[in-house]
Amino acid sequence: MNVKSSTQYKREHKADYGKERIEILYEDDYLCVINKPTGMLSCPYPGSRARTAQDALEQIMRKKGTLNANHKPLVVHRLDRDTSGVMMFAFTESAQKIIMDTWHEMVTERLYHAVAENPKDARDALPDSGLIDEPLAFNAHNVGYVPKNGGKDFDSTKMSRSSAIEQGLLKTDKIKTVPARTNFRVVARGKTHTLFELSLDTGKKNQIRAHLSSKGYPLAGDENYRARTDPFHRLALHARTLEFIHPFTEKKMMFQVPEPEEWLEYVKKGDEKPETPVWMKDFADAKRNKRRESKSESARVVLGEKRVSAKERAHSDFISLGKKRR
Numbered sequence: 001m002n003v004k005s006s007t008q009y010k011r012e013h014k015a016d017y018g019k020e021r022i023e024i025l026y027e028d029d030y031l032c033v034i035n036k037p038t039g040m041l042s043c044p045y046p047g048s049r050a051r052t053a054q055d056a057l058e059q060i061m062r063k064k065g066t067l068n069a070n071h072k073p074l075v076v077h078r079l080d081r082d083t084s085g086v087m088m089f090a091f092t093e094s095a096q097k098i099i100m101d102t103w104h105e106m107v108t109e110r111l112y113h114a115v116a117e118n119p120k121d122a123r124d125a126l127p128d129s130g131l132i133d134e135p136l137a138f139n140a141h142n143v144g145y146v147p148k149n150g151g152k153d154f155d156s157t158k159m160s161r162s163s164a165i166e167q168g169l170l171k172t173d174k175i176k177t178v179p180a181r182t183n184f185r186v187v188a189r190g191k192t193h194t195l196f197e198l199s200l201d202t203g204k205k206n207q208i209r210a211h212l213s214s215k216g217y218p219l220a221g222d223e224n225y226r227a228r229t230d231p232f233h234r235l236a237l238h239a240r241t242l243e244f245i246h247p248f249t250e251k252k253m254m255f256q257v258p259e260p261e262e263w264l265e266y267v268k269k270g271d272e273k274p275e276t277p278v279w280m281k282d283f284a285d286a287k288r289n290k291r292r293e294s295k296s297e298s299a300r301v302v303l304g305e306k307r308v309s310a311k312e313r314a315h316s317d318f319i320s321l322g323k324k325r326r
Contacts, residue, residue, distance in 0.1 A: 022056045025255050030095040030248050031088055032057065032073065035257045038084040038234045043075045057089060076100050077203065082221075085112070085239025086255050098247045108252070109243035112198045112208060113187065113259045115236035115267060117229055119216030126194075129185040132211040135177035136204050143224050144206030146214035147175055180204045182211045191270035193220060193229075195263060197240075208237060223279045230277035231266055 023035040034053060036042065041052040054073050061067035073089040074096040090096035099106065119125060136144045181201035188195040194217065198208050212218065213225040220229050220236040238259040245252055 020051075020056075022053050022060075024057075024060070025086065025257070026253070027091075029071075030092060030246075031076075031090050031099065033086060033088050033242065033253075033255050036079055036084060036087050036239075038082050041081050042078040042087065053087070054089065077103065078205075079239055080206065080209075080235075080237070082235035083112075083237045083239060084234075085259075086242040086257055087239060088242065088244075095247065102247060105245075106247055107242070107244045109241055109254070110199060110239070111241035112200075113238050113240045113263070114196045114198060114208060114212070115220045115232075115263050116194050116196060116212050116217035117220060117227060118190075118192055118194055121216075124216045126184065126186070126215055126217065130183075131201075132182045132184065132215065134180060134211060134214060136180045136207065136210055137175050137177045138205070142205070144180075144204060144210040146210055147177065178202075178204055180207050180211065182208055184212075188264055188267050190267040192272065192274075193267045193270070195267045209235075221277075223277070227277065228280065229271060229274040231271060231274065232260070232262070236263060 020037040020040045022037065022040070024032060025035055026033040034057065036053045040056070041048065041050050043052050043054040044050075054075065057073040058067060061072070070093075071091050073091065074093065076088055076090050076096055076099045079085060079087050088099070090099050134146045137147045138144050179202055183199045183201065185197045186194060187197050196212070196217075200207060206224075209219055209222055209225055213222070218225040218227045220227055220231055221234050222236075238257075240259060241254065241256045243252070243254040
């Protein structure tokens with residue numbers, strides 16, 4: 001199984017890797033609001049044995065004696081593994097159904113903060129606020145992206161056939177996409193990075209990361225979207241605010257956990273000479289090793305072997321062919 005370079009780095013350097021703790025912000029008979037740390041899955045998925053926020057909450061409830069078959073953490077939404085911040089679980093099946101069925105009505109505000117790298121060309125900078133309304137597709141690794149040309153037949157003047165096939169643009173007239181709309185507001189602009197506040201009209205996997213990356217703003221620390229900086233040794237995306245109308249008490253509730261103060265300081269200061277992220281180092285090392293192997297193979301062929309002509313090959317069986325190569 002291939003492990004991402006950023007994940008391997010965390011395994012070796014992150015003190016609490018695999019032992020991250022959640023913080024309970026609120027709980028009652030129906031639901032619970034927590035602060036999820038970066039690096040922790042929200043809930044299990046098939047084939048994974050990694051500890052999740054749902055597991056951590058179950059463990060806390062078990063110790064308190066409040067966990068039973070009819071009162072346990074149930075998923076109503078998710079945060080990406082490397083996204084930190086405020087999220088909610090239901091405690092009963094009836095609460096789970098009501099929350100999921102009325103999510104867009106009961107949740108009145110859900111804000112994220114993110115640090116993104118600035119576009120290479122300043123003319124591509126986003127305005128101070130706006131809406132990114134672009135459908136998402138998902139590649140073979142289930143990573144979301146914004147298809148070029150809106151997912152229509154590829155334009156051969158702008159893209160090779162192989163690139164179109166790789167991106168899934170040549171399967172049918174249109175690739176399978178899902179609607180995705182992200183509202184953004186610039187909190188602070190720096191020389192090299194921008195701090196955004198974002199809210200979602202739709203809640204799709206990787207939505208913020210894919211949308212900002214498609215506009216030339218990959219999030220700092222995001223290996224999946226080829227970020228060139230990793231100043232915090234984590235994905236710079238944080239679910240800051242969750243505001244909702246309680247589905248049973250009808251009380252308006254708001255929970256907020258600010259992102260680390262260093263994020264804003266970093267953006268204001270700028271980073272003209274950033275440290276190279278570990279995944280870029282590994283990629284460069286792999287390319288160098290491949291070149292060395294290629295040169296070594298070429299030298300071996302030239303110096304160590306007698307070439308067999310096509311005519312000789314045609315009149316030789318495998319045994320005689322082997323003898324001629326000695």
